Amino acid sequence: MEIDINKIRDFFSADRYARASGIVIDEVQEDRVLCSMELQDMHRNAGGAVQGGAIFTLADLAFAVHSNLNMFLGAAAGITVGQSCYISFFKSSRGKRLIAESACLSKGKTMSVYRISIRDDLGVLIAEMLGNGFTTAKEEKRGSLG
Numbered sequence: 001m002e003i004d005i006n007k008i009r010d011f012f013s014a015d016r017y018a019r020a021s022g023i024v025i026d027e028v029q030e031d032r033v034l035c036s037m038e039l040q041d042m043h044r045n046a047g048g049a050v051q052g053g054a055i056f057t058l059a060d061l062a063f064a065v066h067s068n069l070n071m072f073l074g075a076a077a078g079i080t081v082g083q084s085c086y087i088s089f090f091k092s093s094r095g096k097r098l099i100a101e102s103a104c105l106s107k108g109k110t111m112s113v114y115r116i117s118i119r120d121d122l123g124v125l126i127a128e129m130l131g132n133g134f135t136t137a138k139e140e141k142r143g144s145l146g
Contacts, residue, residue, distance in 0.1 A: 033066040033102040049092040059116040059129040062100035067133040078136035087129040095120030
């Protein structure tokens with residue numbers, strides 16, 4: 001089934017925090033999702049580095065898009081929410097843009113695990129997040145997404 005990225009972008013435009021952070025959904029495929037964020041002053045901490053919360057927010061949106069992809073492919077699934085997430089920070093970015101790439105490690109009926117790698121536009125690995133998702137029961141109001 002073909003993925004309608006505009007339908008996905010429209011749905012996630014309701015994520016006001018990610019939208020205010022300037023995060024863009026760049027690419028959606030069944031085996032990977034790419035999201036990016038142009039770095040601005042608001043993303044910097046007191047020391048001038050990219051704030052960990054900004055990096056986490058980027059990773060979290062890539063995780064949300066990828067773990068909820070089945071809703072857009074017509075599966076009878078509810079929304080997937082983060083059950084637990086673990087992030088490791090490796091380097092401070094010297095780039096102007098961060099890119100999050102999500103890969104599914106395991107997907108069951110209700111439990112899923114994704115690895116999200118965050119690199120800057122210079123190719124440097126900045127952080128990795130491991131996200132565990134829980135898929136809720138399908139609600140009728142979400143039935144129109146697929």
